[in-house]
Amino acid sequence: MQKRPPRQPLSQQQVTDLLTGHDIQPTQQRLEIAQVLFARDQHLSADDVLKQVNQDTARASKATVYNTLGLFAAKGLIREVIVDPSRVFYDPNTCEHHHFYNVDTGELMDIDADRLALMNLPAPPTGTVADGVDVIIRIRNQATA
Amino acid sequence: MQKRPPRQPLSQQQVTDLLTGHDIQPTQQRLEIAQVLFARDQHLSADDVLKQVNQDTARASKATVYNTLGLFAAKGLIREVIVDPSRVFYDPNTCEHHHFYNVDTGELMDIDADRLALMNLPAPPTGTVADGVDVIIRIRNQATA
DNA sequence: CCAGTTTTTAGACAAAGTCCAGATCACGCG
DNA sequence: CGCGTGATCTGGACTTTGTCTAAAAACTGG
Structure with missing residues (x-):
């Protein structure tokens, strides 16, 4: 990072x-x-x-x-x-951050890392090491019912 | 869920x-x-x-x-x-949960939702609604240096 | 300038997934 | 029952993303 x-x-x-x-x-x-x-x-x-x-x-x-x-x-x-x-x-932005992904439009938006906290990250299984964490919040366009 | x-x-x-x-x-x-x-x-x-x-x-x-x-x-x-x-x-498991993904082997493992806490989920942009949150912890096999 | 290494290239190829038009199936109804 | 209608299934062609390969080009240190 x-x-x-x-x-x-x-x-x-x-x-x-x-x-x-x-x-x-x-x-x-x-x-x-x-x-x-x-x-x-x-x-x-x-x-x-x-x-x-x-x-x-x-x-x-x-x-x-x-x-x-x-x-x-x-x-x-x-x-x-x-x-x-x-x-x-x-993504040219390599700072720690996450994404909104609009499944309707295919649009991808950044979420600053400090806007979302991850607690208690579990340790990787033995024999492996962590390589990165991706958080994706999938969103849809609001139904105009 | x-x-x-x-x-x-x-x-x-x-x-x-x-x-x-x-x-x-x-x-x-x-x-x-x-x-x-x-x-x-x-x-x-x-x-x-x-x-x-x-x-x-x-x-x-x-x-x-x-x-x-x-x-x-x-x-x-x-x-x-x-x-x-x-x-x-x-994934037949539709309970809320997350994943380890081993990029070396392609192996995918479940992480129970209660083993990982997400705080301060940001609200979706206006006009959109949340559809789900995916957390993926990418792991690699430990280098046997 | 030369030899050796790295990079680039066109085009063939592969894999995942989609599309289509016709065949098949399932079910309610007379 | 047999029929008609809509839903489902099918093989095969097709598309898209990405990889591979072998040869050409470019760059490097002497």
């Missing part, structure tokens, strides 16, 4: 530093992808990223986008959010 | 009652599928169910299994568990 990073579009230099700071070689494609991810607080699917990166001109292939998102997640630069059976979301 | 149901293999009659009690027409295929789901406390993917149902002789098609699992979940007979990007698990 780390401090919530600033969420203004980042300069080329800032993005480069972000990658190198996480032991990631800053290649052209990775920079492009990181730019998209960190442009603002948002939750993008791999396909969203692919489309945005190649919006105007081709900048990265599908394989590279998938590889890069996996790499970023493994290095702790972004976080995978698994709430929708059909696709993974990637 | 309801009381944890017994988890011994159920009689034909018990399964029928379970379905009718949830407003589900007890057809032959639905009974077969329910038998598999409620045979014991377990977490099965759609494909697991499909295989088990048709183990010896063909009893239900893929489409029916998917439809039926969706129907059961919509009627509150079982619960969808979304922890693995590649497939949905179905």
Whole structure:
């Protein structure tokens, strides 16, 4: 866990530093992808990223986008959010926090960690170690009965 | 939420009652599928169910299994568990509870609700209503360094 | 500039799940 | 009973997300 990073579009230099700071070689494609991810607080699917990166001109292939998102997640630069059976979301916010997930709209919203307390987290079974806790509050649109 | 149901293999009659009690027409295929789901406390993917149902002789098609699992979940007979990007698990236990998920093995384990307290659940955004809370503790196998 | 490593790429592939149109089944009714 | 109607089931085509592979390109340290 780390401090919530600033969420203004980042300069080329800032993005480069972000990658190198996480032991990631800053290649052209990775920079492009990181730019998209960190442009603002948002939750993008791999396909969203692919489309945005190649919006105007081709900048990265599908394989590279998938590889890069996996790499970023493994290095702790972004976080995978698994709430929708059909696709993974990637969250540039790696601070401890949780999510509302609107099952009607597919919308995903952050919940600050300090707005929700978890007590008595049970210890992981022997032979295993905790890797993270996800709390998802599923919501629906109110029935306009 | 309801009381944890017994988890011994159920009689034909018990399964029928379970379905009718949830407003589900007890057809032959639905009974077969329910038998598999409620045979014991377990977490099965759609494909697991499909295989088990048709183990010896063909009893239900893929489409029916998917439809039926969706129907059961919509009627509150079982619960969808979304922890693995590649497939949905179905949990016959509809009591309030949470999960350990071993990302190395894909194993899914129950955590009784009373072993973990959630405080200060934030209210859903206006226009929406809560539909359920999922808590997933991701675990890894301990490195045998 | 060269050799070796890392990264990127197009496109084939795989797995989970959905959709469809026709066949089948179930049930109330005459 | 036999019928008609609506619900259910089915195989198979299809879609979507994501993975794999083998070769091309780029980058690195000498």
